[in-house]
Amino acid sequence: MIRRWVAGRERRLRPGARTVIGIALLALLLLGAVFAPILASHPPDRLFDAVMAAPGTDGHVLGTDSVGRDVTARLLHGARVSLSVGVGATAIAAVVGFVVGGVAGYAGGAVDRLLMVVVEVFLSFPAVLLAIALVAFMGPGLRSVIIALAAVGWTDFARLVRGDLLVLREREFVASARAAGAGRVRIILRHLLPHLAGPIIVLSSFGLASAILSEAALSFLGLGVSPPTSSWGSMLADGRTFMRVAPHLTWIPGLAITLAVLGFHLVGDALRDFSDPRTRR
Amino acid sequence: MTLFALRRLLWAVPVLLGVSILVFTIARVIPGDPVLIATGLERADPKILAETAQRLGLDRPLWVQYADYLGDLVRGDLGHSLRHRRPVSALILGRLPATLELATAAFLLAIAAGIPLGVVAAVRRGTGFEHAAILGAVGGMSVPAFWLGLLLILLFSLQLGWLPATARGGSLPGAFAALLTGGGLSPLWRSLSHLLLPALALAAPTTGLMVRMTRSSMLDVLGEDYILAARARGLSERTIVYRHALKNALVPVVTIAGLFLGRLLGGAVVLETVFAWPGIGRMAVLAVRSRDYAVIAGTALMVAVGFVVINAAVDLVYAWLDPRVRYD
Numbered sequence: 001m002i003r004r005w006v007a008g009r010e011r012r013l014r015p016g017a018r019t020v021i022g023i024a025l026l027a028l029l030l031l032g033a034v035f036a037p038i039l040a041s042h043p044p045d046r047l048f049d050a051v052m053a054a055p056g057t058d059g060h061v062l063g064t065d066s067v068g069r070d071v072t073a074r075l076l077h078g079a080r081v082s083l084s085v086g087v088g089a090t091a092i093a094a095v096v097g098f099v100v101g102g103v104a105g106y107a108g109g110a111v112d113r114l115l116m117v118v119v120e121v122f123l124s125f126p127a128v129l130l131a132i133a134l135v136a137f138m139g140p141g142l143r144s145v146i147i148a149l150a151a152v153g154w155t156d157f158a159r160l161v162r163g164d165l166l167v168l169r170e171r172e173f174v175a176s177a178r179a180a181g182a183g184r185v186r187i188i189l190r191h192l193l194p195h196l197a198g199p200i201i202v203l204s205s206f207g208l209a210s211a212i213l214s215e216a217a218l219s220f221l222g223l224g225v226s227p228p229t230s231s232w233g234s235m236l237a238d239g240r241t242f243m244r245v246a247p248h249l250t251w252i253p254g255l256a257i258t259l260a261v262l263g264f265h266l267v268g269d270a271l272r273d274f275s276d277p278r279t280r281r
Numbered sequence: 282m283t284l285f286a287l288r289r290l291l292w293a294v295p296v297l298l299g300v301s302i303l304v305f306t307i308a309r310v311i312p313g314d315p316v317l318i319a320t321g322l323e324r325a326d327p328k329i330l331a332e333t334a335q336r337l338g339l340d341r342p343l344w345v346q347y348a349d350y351l352g353d354l355v356r357g358d359l360g361h362s363l364r365h366r367r368p369v370s371a372l373i374l375g376r377l378p379a380t381l382e383l384a385t386a387a388f389l390l391a392i393a394a395g396i397p398l399g400v401v402a403a404v405r406r407g408t409g410f411e412h413a414a415i416l417g418a419v420g421g422m423s424v425p426a427f428w429l430g431l432l433l434i435l436l437f438s439l440q441l442g443w444l445p446a447t448a449r450g451g452s453l454p455g456a457f458a459a460l461l462t463g464g465g466l467s468p469l470w471r472s473l474s475h476l477l478l479p480a481l482a483l484a485a486p487t488t489g490l491m492v493r494m495t496r497s498s499m500l501d502v503l504g505e506d507y508i509l510a511a512r513a514r515g516l517s518e519r520t521i522v523y524r525h526a527l528k529n530a531l532v533p534v535v536t537i538a539g540l541f542l543g544r545l546l547g548g549a550v551v552l553e554t555v556f557a558w559p560g561i562g563r564m565a566v567l568a569v570r571s572r573d574y575a576v577i578a579g580t581a582l583m584v585a586v587g588f589v590v591i592n593a594a595v596d597l598v599y600a601w602l603d604p605r606v607r608y609d
Contacts, residue, residue, distance in 0.1 A: 017412070018412075018415070018416060018419075117295045117296055117299055118299060120296045120299070121296055121299030121300050121302075121303055121585075122303070123543075124296065124300055124543075124585040124586075124588045124589050125300075125303075125581060125584065125585045125588070126543050126544065126546045126547025126548075126550065126584060126588075127547050128547040128548070128550050128551060129546070129547055129550050129562075129565065129580070129581055129584055130581065132550065132565060132566070132569060132577070132581075133304075133307055133565075133577050133578065133581040134307060134311070135569075136568075136569045136574070136577050137307050137308060137311050137574070137577075138311055209423070213423075213425055216425055217425065217427065217551045220425075220427055220551065221551065221554060221566055221569070222570070223569065236427075236428060236431070240431055240555075243431065243434070243435055243439065244439055247435055250428075250431050250432070250435065251432075254425065254428035254431070254432070257425050257428065258420075258423050258424050258425065258428070259423075261422075261423040261424075261425075262419060262420060262423035265419045265422060265423055266419060269419070
């Protein structure tokens with residue numbers, strides 16, 4: 001009996017190959033970002049004489065870039081930019097989306113319709129184009145990029161929270177909480193939020209993936225963080241100019257972006273399957 | 282149907298108004314000094330600035346400015362480009378065909394690759410093929426299209442020298458017209474050879490999404506009772522999959538075709554820069570560099586309006602095809 005229960009649990013918890021790959025990629029990304037100054041044997045801004053050195057030359061494991069900076073160091077420090085932009089933008093998007101979706105889903109009626117028009121308006125713009133326009137008018141920099149990506153990402157959270165709330169608010173435990181005298185805010189935060197936590201965490205993982213992709217695109221176009229700071233997107237823009245003579249400057253940052261985004265996609269899939277076994281196939 | 286169509290079109294009105302308010306807000310309210318934006322200057326004599334503000338009407342209340350802006354929009358006036366010294370609307374219309382050609386080509390490639398792969402992944406459930414297809418699909422969704430574009434240039438243009446790396450080789454419809462009027466195959470080849478690499482790069486993320494959606498929708502349908510009934514009748518697996526399941530499985534995929542188009546247009550913005558493709562995305566990015574703000578705002582507005590209109594049209598066609606939709 002117990003053995004069968006454990007076996008059932010185990011099957012439920014046994015991660016698939018994709019999940020293992022995803023977790024490994026994210027662990028690598030996190031370790032690289034946190035320990036960047038220790039792991040990198042050179043500071044990211046130091047100029048060496050060897051310009052565009054191939055990987056493996058003179059102790060530069062991944063070579064040097066077009067002005068002679070250590071690619072490994074810039075890659076590790078770039079992980080910090082990607083991760084902080086991703087986390088910052090997604091956190092703001094989740095909070096804004098939660099508040100807007102919460103108000104729409106709980107209030108219903110005209111308020112709901114108005115807020116859904118607002119969501120629809122934001123969804124009418126291709127994400128990258130809206131982000132470009134916002135950064136163009138706010139001026140480049142880390143703060144602008146985070147705000148722009150949050151402005152692009154909050155609608156998914158709002159729609160998720162609204163949709164779930166419309167179903168949840170009809171449930172009996174909400175009626176009983178209301179009968180017990182609980183106020184609206186208390187019902188949303190204490191009774192409804194726990195039900196929403198799972199889907200929000202899952203969506204955050206996918207949100208991080210697209211925020212990192214968009215940050216890379218903005219930096220690639222020269223609209224991201226300001227030049228001395230290293231970012232994977234701007235490394236790629238630099239490498240593009242010297243694609244013929246130093247292809248490693250194109251390969252390396254692009255691969256880093258892809259693997260980081262892949263990690264968040266795979267972990268997002270795993271979290272979704274775990275929190276909602278019905279979607280598992 | 283008429284009632285549904287009217288309601289659907291009416292729903293688009295507040296969304297379009299909202300789009301104009303959002304673009305107005307980004308262009309006129311967010312920047313610290315809209316006068317500097319309007320003149321394209323970084324700083325100037327305060328007296329000149331005050332005069333310019335008065336001349337452009339930027340000293341009036343925001344709602345009056347918005348009403349003016351909306352009036353201009355309704356007349357098709359998106360403002361003037363400082364750099365090109367031409368109306369923004371003319372600039373956009375001149376570059377739109379190139380962008381649409383690229384997005385359409387990528388869309389067709391994504392359908393041609395994504396749907397068959399998704400179907401086979403669902404049919405061969407639990408096999409190595411399915412796992413490989415899913416991992417490949419997630420990989421496709423994770424690769425930045427602009428990096429994939431660079432890699433394609435590196436391989437096919439710089440190393441193998443098979444295909445041109447940049448620019449457009451003339452319009453594809455134009456090349457077809459040339460073929461029909463006896464102009465030979467060379468315009469068509471030139472057009473396609475320039476289009477292939479950017480279209481492939483742009484198609485990758487959408488293909489990944491298409492594989493996953495088709496597979497999951499196909500699995501849903503294959504679990505339906507009528508499929509079981511078809512099996513009980515002894516129909517061949519081939520007939521069941523392709524005649525009974527596939528059509529219904531594609532309904533949800535087709536429904537969000539408009540969404541795919543939006544993603545492709547967004548991806549095209551960055552990709553056009555990589556391939557020097559003369560579309561609206563490259564124009565917008567160049568406009569950011571040259572502080573040509575009217576072009577940035579105008580492009581964002583036009584693309585969003587186009588998206589709203591296309592989505593409304595898709596909904597109408599869908600409701601016409603499937604009467605059940607109208608009662609939702």
